[in-house]
Amino acid sequence: MTNGDGWNDWLADREAAHLAELDDLLRLPSVSTDPAHATDVARTASWVAERLRAAGVPEVEVAPTDGHPAVVGRWRIADDQPTVLIYGHYDVQPPEPLDLWQTPPFEPTIRDGRIYARGSSDMKGNLLTAIQAVEALAQTHGAPPINVTFLVEGEEEIGSPNLAPLISRERERLACDFAVSADGGQYGPDTPSLTVSLKGLTGGQLDVQTGTTDLHSGMYGATAPNAVQTLARLLATFHDADGRVAVDGFYDDVRDLSPDERAEIAAVPFDEADYRRQAGVETFWGEPGYSPLERAWTRPTVDLNGVWGGFQGDGSKTVTPCQAHAKITCRLVANQDPAKIQDLLRRHVEAHCPPGTTATYTPLPGSARPFEIARDHPGLIAAGRVLEGLFGKDPIVIRSGGTIPVTAMFQELLGVETVMFAWSVPGSQAHAPNEWYRIEDFLRGRRGYAAFLTALAR
């Protein structure tokens, strides 16, 4: 790796200051799903806009949506240079359950080379590496070497319900050669990687109603339907005993893996015991006929995210509950269509609802198509070269079981692919208590973005 024409030294001099900025950003509880945090979300949008302006980005706007605002920043330097759209999000998952955090989720704490806070891995750290890299290039050369557009949304953790309308409306200002997602990560701390596919997402809520009122279990437990029991039996129909999804038609559009793809996945370093340890589970579970990594990367799922109904307090309450509820999401793979899957889920619930009770499946916002990028995409090739320089080894080809809905939107609305270029590592407790992000990845990530933007210049 070169010294980066000055930006490398500039970044090296600012490690403490940049970490302090990360600390500032992580203290903002930008929980997009919780209306009580609406003001915090708005403050975080302002913080990001200010940070872009401070980096030198000339056109910065907090762009309103029907939900939380996005931040758009544009720096056009020349028509004959490529334009990349750097995507990120400033919102975070809810921190609950709070009692499982070793240190408070919005009081960043550094332990053993990691910064612990909600949003550290997903993705405030990654977001800052891109902004600080653009600033480094600007400070050392007056401007970045290519045209750069930032699009930082505030609703990724609730499924980006208002991002597509924004992208449609701003299609001209967001036009680019390709997008770069700063949301994502590497395969391992010492294993750089190029991501070639992501899963899609769709889901909803299942509400079971068995009567008009909770009943006394002594008077009615033997004769009246029980909503908790009805729901449990219904939820148990979504998979067969082996773990295969039992929703009729669910696998119809799924393309099976080619021998080459299976070989590519089998070649990826994967320590099953280590994976289980990281996940905190004793055993694997899931669809038979596929390796755990094949399942995680290429097989669709129906995930039961939550359930509630009836008495949940201390002690006993002898009630026959009349209502029970569940949250369900599906991870989808090419070529599954979210709308078609929603329809299959709805039909499955109808088909398995016992007579005399009501089970209603209501789709929730936040569907996303699965994503794939071609192996010869110029952005992917450039990213590979930068990673090789940054890590001193060739990146491996990977996929992700996660969903970045914006990749499908960029394909559909802007006609561009997305290169994943980010630094989070597995096991970092994204969406869980005690989320963390490695300081080393943060500091190196800034250099990665500076090198990547430089490598894209004609």
Place this chain on the structure above:
Amino acid sequence: MTNGDGWNDWLADREAAHLAELDDLLRLPSVSTDPAHATDVARTASWVAERLRAAGVPEVEVAPTDGHPAVVGRWRIADDQPTVLIYGHYDVQPPEPLDLWQTPPFEPTIRDGRIYARGSSDMKGNLLTAIQAVEALAQTHGAPPINVTFLVEGEEEIGSPNLAPLISRERERLACDFAVSADGGQYGPDTPSLTVSLKGLTGGQLDVQTGTTDLHSGMYGATAPNAVQTLARLLATFHDADGRVAVDGFYDDVRDLSPDERAEIAAVPFDEADYRRQAGVETFWGEPGYSPLERAWTRPTVDLNGVWGGFQGDGSKTVTPCQAHAKITCRLVANQDPAKIQDLLRRHVEAHCPPGTTATYTPLPGSARPFEIARDHPGLIAAGRVLEGLFGKDPIVIRSGGTIPVTAMFQELLGVETVMFAWSVPGSQAHAPNEWYRIEDFLRGRRGYAAFLTALAR
């Protein structure tokens, strides 16, 4: 019915005065579950003690417990006469939601021959009928014809947590030939009834743990066990598809109904459509091979009272939950043993817990044995004769799916059976807004208790 050797006239002369006493008692908001009403509960205990003394009961004590006090009253008249223990409670359910009451819950109001107030049906009216009857007998004959003990607790509505220790401690003073529960009622306003069995109760909490932390469903949904799914599948194993309990050994000790018992139950007036309407359900559910009334009265159940785990908020959260929980209770019938059933539940959970996950069943306090009284019990026979005289028709034989833990305590601690002898009727909104009690039942109930105690004399 005879004129009752004078007590009948004496009671007839005091209808207005006795109704005024009921009004007084119903004005005391003895809500045992609410610490804000602790003083009211204590005042009500004193009121009951004073009323017993005024009735002539020579030994009356407000007996302290670890919670609200009980009132014990004893009137020993002769060693060669039987002794009955009249059980009741002076506490009431909370009145909330207040806005659904047509008149305030603690301002008794008479409309259409009913007195509306919290505690009217459950069970201050019934309690007074027994006390006023004893007074009538004493006023007309100097003393009741048999030995009478009153035990009036203040914690029935919170599960009688301190009653068993009190009965144990006072075993000698509470010794009796049998108990009489003034808490209960008749099958209908014009349908006198004798209750010959009650269900028992036992239960616990089921905790499923599939890992050490909630996981990102995109990263781990296809490979890691999901606690909500594991729990749902586990809960679905407690019953077969038809509604029969599928816990191994659950029915082993259950005595099947004899043809005579089935005929007895079939003869009970029972309107299925009306029952469903009262319950607010569209359909019956439960163990096949038995009528709804047979199930409600004689078949044991496993009731899923509540469930919770994972994400329960608005919108979606793409989490693979590591914990999920359920509350389970069982209604038991003769000759099921709560301790044995707890063991079967625990074993069932162990047997159906998938490998690599943890499912723990923890028993909760509050078990009660099922209750049965022999048809030839002298107290039951006497009660039947009195009801026939009071209503002008033979009582029907009924059972209850509910549990009255005190019946099991009397069996275990005092070695005696309990005769249910009380006046409330179905639909009287016990535990609900606008609770009521029929004036006619109150006035007649006093005569019923006087006749019952008289009939028991040797």
